[in-house]
Amino acid sequence: MDDFSWLRLPAPEAARRLLGCELERTLGPDTLRVKIVETEAYSQDDPASHTFNGRTPRNAAMFLSAGHAYVYLSYGIHSCLNIVVGREGVGEGVLLRAAEPLEGLETMRRLRGQDGRALTNGPGKLGQALGIEVGMSGHDVALPPLRLIAREPLAPERVVVTTRIGISKAAELPRRFYDAESTYVSVKAKRP
DNA sequence: TGGACGATTGACT
DNA sequence: GTCAATCGTCCAA
Numbered sequence A: 001m002d003d004f005s006w007l008r009l010p011a012p013e014a015a016r017r018l019l020g021c022e023l024e025r026t027l028g029p030d031t032l033r034v035k036i037v038e039t040e041a042y043s044q045d046d047p048a049s050h051t052f053n054g055r056t057p058r059n060a061a062m063f064l065s066a067g068h069a070y071v072y073l074s075y076g077i078h079s080c081l082n083i084v085v086g087r088e089g090v091g092e093g094v095l096l097r098a099a100e101p102l103e104g105l106e107t108m109r110r111l112r113g114q115d116g117r118a119l120t121n122g123p124g125k126l127g128q129a130l131g132i133e134v135g136m137s138g139h140d141v142a143l144p145p146l147r148l149i150a151r152e153p154l155a156p157e158r159v160v161v162t163t164r165i166g167i168s169k170a171a172e173l174p175r176r177f178y179d180a181e182s183t184y185v186s187v188k189a190k191r192p
Numbered sequence B: 001t002g003g004a005c006g007a008t009t010g011a012c013t
Numbered sequence C: 001g002t003c004a005a006t007c008g009t010c011c012a013a
Helices: A011-018 A105-112 A123-129
Strands: A022-027 A030-042 A069-074 A078-084 A093-103 A146-149 A159-162 A176-179
Touching (some): A011 A030, A011 A093, A011 A176, A022 A093, A030 A105, A078 A123, A093 A123, A105 A123
Antiparallel strands (some): A022 A030, A022 A146, A078 A093, A159 A176
């Protein structure tokens, strides 16, 4: 049995810990599996978070207990997947920005109409590759058809911490985490 | 009820 | 590098 008690940690810690974990998506007869390689933390006291101004019909799932899914529609087009973390009743979550395909690549190629790194190297791409829709917001990720699988934490020296991508508020906070060894990361930090 | 604004992507110069 | 696509959400009026 997987131990997910660490999902109740504050978002930045949970975001770091989610790296290396896997997602298993059941889609009809197909099983898709990916390894998480890039995350971003959003907490309620963060102006960049959807929950900063309190609970609304859209973000209600982020106030559920840790281990639920929060899915939102980005730019009217892309379904982006978050894992709710932190304490129940507090709007806190981790955006899954990129992952490495492990199983079901044929189906991902079909869903994406792309191949290679472009399959899952961005939040909208990942959502599309896994067939995620906003209707899945509030789903318990301990259960099919979208299941989180715990893995050993990445070695700390393997985790790169940077500012988040594509936001205007609180853009300076170091709340993005990625696996330095993955080629599926959406945006790599510039070399010093 | 109107309108500005995205936790993005892909096509194009 | 620039930029349009596209539409739900939220708040001001």
